[in-house]
Amino acid sequence: MEDVPQIPTRKTALQVAVYAPLAAAPVPPDVVLVRGNARQVMRLAEAAQAAGAAGTGATAIPGLQLGAVEEKLAVIVRANQEMEKFHRGRASATPTA
Secondary structure, three states: OOOHHHOOOOOOOOOOOOOOOHHHOOOOOOEEEOOOOHHHHHHHHHHHHHOOOHHHOOOEEEHHHHHHHHHHHHHHHHHHHHHHHHHHHHHHHOOOO
8 A cells, every 4th residue: 555655646737638549640749557467577677677767667668758668668578588597598408317
């Protein structure tokens, strides 16, 4: 429950809401809502934190920070791919009993 006070709230009345796939949105987003499986959201949370956009949770990214999150996410995905290759190679080289 300590997270409840950190949830952002509107200070003014909502004028317009646009729901669309990000690539099809007619205007730049104020907030991007994301859904994914556990692995995807975990990586997104790591990227959001690295980009300084993790204050509201990984599934709601401020539109102005989307580019920074995307950049960090690309780095994290590449790093995870390299670690997976390393560990798979290491596991295949380890004799089993």
